[in-house]
Amino acid sequence: MAKQYETVIGLEVHVELATKTKIFCSCSTEFGGTPNTHTCPVCTGMPGALPVLNRQVVEYAAAIGLAANCEITRVCKFDRKNYFYPDNPQNYQISQLYLPIAKNGYVEIDAGGTKKKIRIHEMHMEEDAGKLIHDEWDDTTLVDYNRSGVPLVEIVSEPDMHSSDEVTAYLEKLRTIIQYLGASDCKLQEGSMRVDVNLSVRETGMKEYRTRTEMKNLNSFKAIARAIEGERTRQIELLEAGKKVVQETRRWDDNKEASYAMRSKEDAKDYRYFPEPDLVPIVISEEWLERIRERQPQMRDEKIKRYKKEFDIPQYDAEIITSSRHMADIFEETSAICKKPKKVSNWLMVETMRLLKEYGMEPEEISFSPKNLAKLIQLTESGIINNSVAKAVFEKIFTDDVEPDRYVEEHKLGNVSDEGELLKVLQKVIAENPQAVVDYKGGKEKALGALVGQTMKAMKGKADPGMVHKKLRELL
Amino acid sequence: MTNKISDETIEYVSILAQLELTEQEKQDAKADMEKMLNYIDTLNELNTEGIEPMSHVFPVKNVFREDIVINGDGSEDTLANAPLKKDNSFKVPKTIG
Numbered sequence: 001m002a003k004q005y006e007t008v009i010g011l012e013v014h015v016e017l018a019t020k021t022k023i024f025c026s027c028s029t030e031f032g033g034t035p036n037t038h039t040c041p042v043c044t045g046m047p048g049a050l051p052v053l054n055r056q057v058v059e060y061a062a063a064i065g066l067a068a069n070c071e072i073t074r075v076c077k078f079d080r081k082n083y084f085y086p087d088n089p090q091n092y093q094i095s096q097l098y099l100p101i102a103k104n105g106y107v108e109i110d111a112g113g114t115k116k117k118i119r120i121h122e123m124h125m126e127e128d129a130g131k132l133i134h135d136e137w138d139d140t141t142l143v144d145y146n147r148s149g150v151p152l153v154e155i156v157s158e159p160d161m162h163s164s165d166e167v168t169a170y171l172e173k174l175r176t177i178i179q180y181l182g183a184s185d186c187k188l189q190e191g192s193m194r195v196d197v198n199l200s201v202r203e204t205g206m207k208e209y210r211t212r213t214e215m216k217n218l219n220s221f222k223a224i225a226r227a228i229e230g231e232r233t234r235q236i237e238l239l240e241a242g243k244k245v246v247q248e249t250r251r252w253d254d255n256k257e258a259s260y261a262m263r264s265k266e267d268a269k270d271y272r273y274f275p276e277p278d279l280v281p282i283v284i285s286e287e288w289l290e291r292i293r294e295r296q297p298q299m300r301d302e303k304i305k306r307y308k309k310e311f312d313i314p315q316y317d318a319e320i321i322t323s324s325r326h327m328a329d330i331f332e333e334t335s336a337i338c339k340k341p342k343k344v345s346n347w348l349m350v351e352t353m354r355l356l357k358e359y360g361m362e363p364e365e366i367s368f369s370p371k372n373l374a375k376l377i378q379l380t381e382s383g384i385i386n387n388s389v390a391k392a393v394f395e396k397i398f399t400d401d402v403e404p405d406r407y408v409e410e411h412k413l414g415n416v417s418d419e420g421e422l423l424k425v426l427q428k429v430i431a432e433n434p435q436a437v438v439d440y441k442g443g444k445e446k447a448l449g450a451l452v453g454q455t456m457k458a459m460k461g462k463a464d465p466g467m468v469h470k471k472l473r474e475l476l
Numbered sequence: 477m478t479n480k481i482s483d484e485t486i487e488y489v490s491i492l493a494q495l496e497l498t499e500q501e502k503q504d505a506k507a508d509m510e511k512m513l514n515y516i517d518t519l520n521e522l523n524t525e526g527i528e529p530m531s532h533v534f535p536v537k538n539v540f541r542e543d544i545v546i547n548g549d550g551s552e553d554t555l556a557n558a559p560l561k562k563d564n565s566f567k568v569p570k571t572i573g
Contacts, residue, residue: 019543026546035564036551044554055540077531084494086568132571135562142565145554270492275531283537 003240004204007232008212009167009197010121010159013174014152015184016128016192017060022149023127024051024094024279029151031190035144043127043149045090050278057151058101058282060183061125062292064153065102067177067299068120074284076101078125078276086143087129095154097273100124101282107177108301109169118170119158128152153183159198159209164225171195171221176300180325185364188220195224200245201235211245215259217252227252230259303328311341317349324363327352333370338377347373351391355398368401376404386464389413415464419471422463426471429454440476448472480513481506 022029025042041049065072076099080092105120128150133142155174161167175186175193186193200212215231218224230252235245250259298306300322307318322328331348335341356363376397380390385408393413396402408414429451430437439447448469455468486502486509497505551564560567 021541021543021545026541026544027550028545028547034551036554036566037549037564038547039550039554040547041553044557046557052539052541054543056543058540082492086566086571133565134570135567138562138567139570140562141568141571142562143568144565272492277532280532280534280536280539 005201005232005236005239006204006206007162007228008159008200008202008209009161009163009228010212011155011157011161011167011170012196012198012214013155013157013171014128014194014196015064015155015174015178015186017057017151017153018182018184019054019056019060019151021054023054023057023125023151024149027149031192033146035142035146038146039148043089044145045088051094053279053282054151057125058284059292060151060181061101061123061153062284062289063181063296064155064178064183065105065123066289066293066296067181068102068105068107068123068155068174070102070105070120070123072102072284072289073099074289075099075281076284077281078279079273080276081271081273083271085129086141087132087148089130089145089148093127093129094276094279095126095273096124098275107170107173109166109173111163111166111169116160116166118160118166118173121156121158123153123155126152126154159200159212164228167197167224167228168221171224176323176325179364180297180299182325188218191219194218197224197227197231199228199231199235201232201239210239211247213245213247214249215252216249216262217254219254223252223254226254226257227259230257234259297325300325300328307331307341311335311345313341313345317345320353321345321348326366327363330366330368330370330373334373334377337371337374340377340381343377343381344373347377347394351394352398355395366398368397372397372401372404379404379408383464384408384414386415386461388461389415413462415462415467422459422468422471423475425455425458426468426475429458430472430475437476448476481509 016029019029021027022038022043025040027038027040027043030038042051062072076096078094079097081095081097082092084091100122102123103121105123106117107120108115108117110116128147130143130145130148133144135142157170161170171193178184178186184192188195195218197215197218198212199215200210202208202210213231213235215227218227231250238245246261249262251262252259303322304315304318307313307321308315313321321331327348331341331344334344338344352366355361356366373394376390376393379385379393380387385393389408393402393404393407396407397404433451433454436447436450440451451472452465452468455472456463456465459468483502483506486497486506490497490502490505555561555564555566558566
């Protein structure tokens with residue numbers, strides 16, 4: 001019988017923090033921009049330039065650490081990691097090795113209905129490197145230091161994952177936590193979240209770990225899943241052929257669905273770390289930590305529980321609404337105004353999700369104000385507009401955040417409440433459709449629907465279909 | 477003087493530092509490093525039991541900046557140091573691809 005293999009996966013996740021300025025200087029962190037416009041002597045490693053730590057970086061890093069159940073290192077320091085590469089103008093990266101800001105945490109994931117804890121080994125602060133762009137024309141490399149010095153938090157997990165499903169669940173969990181904290185937008189495609197996969201395989205039941213490889217250049221959840229499958233297969237094939245897995249860094253090519261070893265010199269891993277002499281220690285007092293703790297928002301899992309309990313929202317709906325903190329905020333604010341959480345949930349689940357898909361937008365990009373959705377719900381509930389009008393008005397709220405009461409009035413979209421006018425139209429419809437009247441009286445319920453449709457059309461949709469139905473029955 | 481630094485160590489350190497040393501420079505570097513290590517040996521004679529390791533000589537902690545953008549477009553000064561440039565970027569030998 002063929003051997004059974006188990007995959008063992010640990011992740012290193014880099015997250016770019018959402019600070020306005022870089023970690024050690026007052027240059028902007030704005031994404032893009034003309035190359036090298038966001039640079040100064042500090043982030044380009046000029047001799048004599050001195051780094052000064054951005055307080056917000058410590059706050060975000062500690063907040064992420066707390067949210068991931070870590071111990072916060074109360075006296076922490078920076079270290080220098082030495083290497084030569086054009087993306088690193090100082091020839092060292094300021095990082096943390098000996099006393100990282102957080103350690104020994106975990107997050108709980110739910111992969112395929114099974115709950116499981118993924119332990120976090122440590123979390124540290126460091127600076128990002130510049131960006132290298134290959135110039136096809138000259139066959140050279142162009143270096144842009146706009147990204148050099150952008151703050152990163154690197155989150156190192158224990159090798160607790162065994163499948164791409166678990167990896168995806170872990171990453172989604174981390175991303176949600178960090179987005180809820182507002183500490184990063186965590187976009188894999190734009191590189192504000194970067195994932196390196198450390199993977200080894202072993203015969204099922206084996207206790208010790210085999211040699212692992214590290215996979216880089218994974219730009220989407222799908223690419224990560226494919227890379228895990230690809231690397232697992234590659235390593236099993238090596239073992240089956242009696243060969244050895246070499247410890248190396250590999251680059252995933254998602255178009256070819258294959259990886260190749262990155263050029264590595266024998267000295268590549270000797271970073272000769274030493275304490276950073278230009279930065280003083282960070283001491284996080286109990287008071288400071290308490291202030292950070294107090295600011296922690298309610299996290300997604302607690303929100304889901306609360307929505308189910310307080311608002312009677314089904315699990316699935318609560319999961320969708322809380323998948324983005326922004327959407328959850330809109331839900332809560334709108335519900336607080338109109339007191340109809342179920343209706344609010346419906347508008348978010350159906351129409352909002354449809355429009356997001358149609359416009360290719362993320363939930364974070366929703367720009368309408370809760371008060372306008374609340375007003376729309378009130379207009380519908382009080383019978384001033386009917387459902388189809390409400391949908392049309394909602395599209396305007398979604399795109400332009402219009403005030404629904406004013407919009408309805410300006411465009412005369414309110415239901416005609418004048419019974420006299422409705423009766424006139426009904427009589428006309430009855431007179432013009434004698435066959436339908438005969439059919440209805442002959443017992444064909446469907447014929448009534450046709451008459452309601454004719455009436456709604458004649459009223460340009462501005463009638464309450466329920467009312468039309470009722471009045472028609474009375475007249476016939 | 478004891479032989480603390482082997483020829484291989486000097487070779488390895490110069491690879492890490494990306495330095496190409498002449499034979500004479502290697503011998504000089506070896507002598508310098510041995511002096512440093514001897515000094516460390518002297519320090520090691522001290523009793524440091526119960527003393528916290530330090531990374532900084534001054535009793536200073538928590539020096540921070542607020543998160544406010546102050547620097548403007550620094551590209552002109554930054555690129556003034558570029559031996560070769562193109563498209564507002566440093567141009568260097570190919571590293572990727």
